[in-house]
Amino acid sequence: MTVMSYIAYPTKLGLEQLCTDLKKINGVDIERSENKEVVIVVTTFESKDEEERIEKELKDLSSLQCLALVYAGNEEKMINEKLNN
Amino acid sequence: MSCDELKSITRRDFMKQVAFASAIAVAHTMIPGVLFANEQKYKTTANMKWQKTPCRFCGVGCGLLVAVENGKAVAVKGDPESPVNKGLCCVKGYHSIQSIYGKDRLKKAQVRKNGKMVEVPIKEALDLVASKMQETIKKHGKDSVSMYGSGQWTIPDGYCASKFIKGCIGTNNLEANARLCMASAVTGFLTSFGMDEPMGCYEDIDYADVFVLWGNNMAEMHPVLFSRMLDRKQKNKKVKIIDLTTRTTRTSYAADKSFIFKGQTDLAVANAICYEILKTGKQNDTFIRKHCSLKKGKTNIGFGLEENFKFKDKASDISMEEYKEFLKDYTPEKVEKISGVKASEIRYLAGLYTNPNLKVTSFWCMGMNQHTRGTWINNLVYNIHLLVGKIASPGNSPFSLTGQPSACGTVREVGTLTHKLPKGVVMNKKHREFAENIWKLPAGSIDPKPSLHTVEMFKALDRGEVKFMWIQVTNPMVTMPNLKRYRDAAKKDDRFIVVSDIYPTPTTDIADVILPSAMWIEREGMYGNSERRTQHFNQLLTPPEDAMSDTWQIIEVARRMGFTKQFPWKEEEHIEKIWKEYSLFHAGNKHGVAPYEVLKDNPGMRWPYVNGKETRWRYNSKYDPACDPTKEFDFYGKPDHKAVIWQRPFEQMPEPQDKDYPFLLCTGRVIEHWHTGSMTRRIPALHQAVPEAYVEINPIDAKKLKVTNGDKIKITSRRGSMVMKADINGRGKPQLGEIFVPFFDENYLINDVTLDAYCPISKQPDYKKCAVKIEKV
Numbered sequence: 001m002t003v004m005s006y007i008a009y010p011t012k013l014g015l016e017q018l019c020t021d022l023k024k025i026n027g028v029d030i031e032r033s034e035n036k037e038v039v040i041v042v043t044t045f046e047s048k049d050e051e052e053r054i055e056k057e058l059k060d061l062s063s064l065q066c067l068a069l070v071y072a073g074n075e076e077k078m079i080n081e082k083l084n085n
Numbered sequence: 086m087s088c089d090e091l092k093s094i095t096r097r098d099f100m101k102q103v104a105f106a107s108a109i110a111v112a113h114t115m116i117p118g119v120l121f122a123n124e125q126k127y128k129t130t131a132n133m134k135w136q137k138t139p140c141r142f143c144g145v146g147c148g149l150l151v152a153v154e155n156g157k158a159v160a161v162k163g164d165p166e167s168p169v170n171k172g173l174c175c176v177k178g179y180h181s182i183q184s185i186y187g188k189d190r191l192k193k194a195q196v197r198k199n200g201k202m203v204e205v206p207i208k209e210a211l212d213l214v215a216s217k218m219q220e221t222i223k224k225h226g227k228d229s230v231s232m233y234g235s236g237q238w239t240i241p242d243g244y245c246a247s248k249f250i251k252g253c254i255g256t257n258n259l260e261a262n263a264r265l266c267m268a269s270a271v272t273g274f275l276t277s278f279g280m281d282e283p284m285g286c287y288e289d290i291d292y293a294d295v296f297v298l299w300g301n302n303m304a305e306m307h308p309v310l311f312s313r314m315l316d317r318k319q320k321n322k323k324v325k326i327i328d329l330t331t332r333t334t335r336t337s338y339a340a341d342k343s344f345i346f347k348g349q350t351d352l353a354v355a356n357a358i359c360y361e362i363l364k365t366g367k368q369n370d371t372f373i374r375k376h377c378s379l380k381k382g383k384t385n386i387g388f389g390l391e392e393n394f395k396f397k398d399k400a401s402d403i404s405m406e407e408y409k410e411f412l413k414d415y416t417p418e419k420v421e422k423i424s425g426v427k428a429s430e431i432r433y434l435a436g437l438y439t440n441p442n443l444k445v446t447s448f449w450c451m452g453m454n455q456h457t458r459g460t461w462i463n464n465l466v467y468n469i470h471l472l473v474g475k476i477a478s479p480g481n482s483p484f485s486l487t488g489q490p491s492a493c494g495t496v497r498e499v500g501t502l503t504h505k506l507p508k509g510v511v512m513n514k515k516h517r518e519f520a521e522n523i524w525k526l527p528a529g530s531i532d533p534k535p536s537l538h539t540v541e542m543f544k545a546l547d548r549g550e551v552k553f554m555w556i557q558v559t560n561p562m563v564t565m566p567n568l569k570r571y572r573d574a575a576k577k578d579d580r581f582i583v584v585s586d587i588y589p590t591p592t593t594d595i596a597d598v599i600l601p602s603a604m605w606i607e608r609e610g611m612y613g614n615s616e617r618r619t620q621h622f623n624q625l626l627t628p629p630e631d632a633m634s635d636t637w638q639i640i641e642v643a644r645r646m647g648f649t650k651q652f653p654w655k656e657e658e659h660i661e662k663i664w665k666e667y668s669l670f671h672a673g674n675k676h677g678v679a680p681y682e683v684l685k686d687n688p689g690m691r692w693p694y695v696n697g698k699e700t701r702w703r704y705n706s707k708y709d710p711a712c713d714p715t716k717e718f719d720f721y722g723k724p725d726h727k728a729v730i731w732q733r734p735f736e737q738m739p740e741p742q743d744k745d746y747p748f749l750l751c752t753g754r755v756i757e758h759w760h761t762g763s764m765t766r767r768i769p770a771l772h773q774a775v776p777e778a779y780v781e782i783n784p785i786d787a788k789k790l791k792v793t794n795g796d797k798i799k800i801t802s803r804r805g806s807m808v809m810k811a812d813i814n815g816r817g818k819p820q821l822g823e824i825f826v827p828f829f830d831e832n833y834l835i836n837d838v839t840l841d842a843y844c845p846i847s848k849q850p851d852y853k854k855c856a857v858k859i860e861k862v
Binding site for chain 1: 097100101103104105107108109111112115116118119120121122123176179180183769770
């Protein structure tokens with residue numbers, strides 16, 4: 001499983017529209033800012049196909065101006081070890 | 086719900102929590118005052134302990150906070166208390182801890198037996214290293230052994246290496262890979278100012294109005310400083326970024342202006358700026374009279390391509406009139422023809438440097454240092470700043486950036502180069518005696534003659550003068566220019582190579598002994614960054630199995646060779662003891678270093694550290710306690726307290742394009758990968774981002790060769806060839822007749838193609854220019 005997080009900025013359609021659009025994408029979670037035009041986007045996927053599907057859906061959003069990648073993690077082994085300890 | 090399902094949900098939630106937390110942390114640094122309602126929800130678990138460390142990768146020296154839980158590093162974020170990065174990180178920093186957990190991590194020592202590497206207890210491997218070293222010295226003399234380290238050595242690593250090799254063994258065959266990246270900066274500083282390292286600091290970014298980037302793709306190589314510069318520009322609309330470059334890069338796209346020059350002609354451009362400053366009478370005569378002397382050195386100085394090449398520069402005084410006469414060969418119109426930079430652009434640059442209302446900072450890194458006239462071009466950029474007196478004050482700074490986390494702290498300050506000692510040089514009797522006294526060695530233990538610089542050390546390995554080499558924290562079998570010669574040399578029968586590393590590399594492939602090293606936060610240590618900042622880090626993790634710090638490996642071998650008196654420390658306190666001993670070398674107000682306890686408690690301190698205070702701008706009496714307080718500026722590194730304006734001409738590169746080899750090859754880096762990729766290529770996200778090396782080619786050249794993106798191209802020089810995929814209109818665009826290849830990928834050893842010519846003063850090779858031909862395959 002891979003998890004990635006981004007900082008996302010809306011187009012002139014606004015943050016409200018962007019959040020509405022993002023919530024419709026399967027595999028995407030968001031945390032919107034309370035006071036700025038910005039939203040945190042977290043994507044979670046298990047396969048290349050799923051990754052490409054999410055990427056395409058994000059690219060197609062007219063309400064999304066840009067995504068800045070912050071974090072990408074694939075740490076199954078590490079977490080499993082932690083749980084097994 | 087099954088147990089496995091429960092685990093899966095927990096894992097997913099945990100990873101999302103880390104992802105949200107990281108993004109929120111970054112958002113705070115990018116957007117002051119930003120609020121998120123559920124922020125607390127993403128705070129890390131109670132078991133996590135966040136601890137500070139400098140980043141493992143580049144010379145910017147960003148402060149990180151690493152979370153450790155149950156003995157594992159599980160999260161990383163920028164340290165908001167670090168004045169370097171103020172909470173921001175680049176993509177390598179954010180993924181840095183993943184480099185610890187690669188599947189093929191070296192955990193056991195290995196020894197070559199009957200041609201094959203076999204795992205052995207580390208004690209056996211250390212015994213063999215010590216006995217082989219002793220045997221080689223007995224048979225062939227002390228100068229038949231050598232050690233090759235790195236700007237990624239911690240300060241204690243380098244200090245112990247220097248004490249062991251130069252002091253105990255008594256050979257000056259100690260070098261580090263910073264010879265390949267920073268040596269021209271060192272000789273530039275020493276010749277112009279008499280002391281190494283920048284006079285300014287990163288706060289210059291907060292004051293400068295103009296940034297001139299000399300052959301420096303900061304957007305990829307120093308991304309956090311680049312972000313600080315863009316932030317400065319965003320907040321102050323008059324701020325300008327000027328990109329002087331040989332190829333269009335990501336930096337070019339963010340710059341206000343990008344001026345493209347032909348390789349090597351930066352020498353001519355810098356001289357033309359000086360010509361224009363003096364022609365327009367906008368020099369700062371008072372500053373020059375009070376604080377500068379003028380000198381010239383030898384010319385037509387060669388490129389170090391001959392075996393046993395020797396060069397020593399000779400300085401002689403010149404007058405301002407002689408200097409002006411010399412510069413007449415560098416009118417903007419003449420230099421336009423040489424460099425391709427328009428005369429109007431050169432005048433524009435001179436205008437920025439001379440404008441009394443603008444503070445100017447010049448940044449550079451490998452473009453100027455990996456240059457067969459690297460020392461000269463460093464001198465020439467200092468000339469510009471000295472002529473207008475824009476130096477050593479907030480925002481006015483000629484600033485040489487470093488590539489590695491401790492190229493400054495270890496290689497330059499500890500002095501792990503053949504001619505250097507922790508204080509001073511081996512040629513100076515007083516400096517030798519000073520070191521011998523601190524090291525408790527008999528007088529005369531240190532050899533007064535510098536021996537082999539890096540390229541010459543590998544040539545000596547080939548010739549058989551060096552029989553034993555111990556390589557730590559670096560990967561020369563990817564990075565040496567004209568690589569094939571040195572790879573073949575290392576494989577010769579009677580050569581013995583020891584390699585200390587954390588992963589298998591092309592360098593461990595040629596090893597007779599592999600020692601598994603501890604990763605940075607698996608041991609305690611210090612790094613020194615580009616702005617003279619020393620940063621301490623605690624041991625946060627236990628190294629896997631037999632992995633051991635490079636410092637402790639040296640101590641173990643030295644003790645086996647009988648040097649217990651020089652290395653008496655207990656393991657639990659050795660770093661503190663080493664730091665305290667090392668501090669003795671730099672005591673005083675010119676290079677005093679912060680006490681161990683201060684370094685432990687703070688996100689670094691900049692030397693000179695005097696009376697409990699760090700120094701931000703050297704040579705400026707307002708900030709630097711070493712200055713004569715009656716003068717505004719005091720270049721105390723030179724006996725006459727004056728900085729030198731050097732008369733240095735433009736001289737052509739050793740191997741320009743010709744009809745047989747009509748292209749020029751430039752090599753370099755990409756943001757995702759650290760140097761040879763031995764760590765970053767094991768981080769899935771970074772590897773996937775740039776999975777393999779490629780060759781950037783100008784679209785017009787590509788069209789002529791009927792090459793499209795992804796087609797395979799054969800690059801051939803007089804030394805070797807390499808086949809790789811073409812990249813057209815990608816992140817960089819070379820000029821017509823030029824190509825660019827990043828060197829991070831061990832599957833494409835581009836240094837089989839490069840030339841081992843070097844600057845005769847700094848002995849640093851030029852990886853930026855050699856003649857090649859290219860063909861579609």
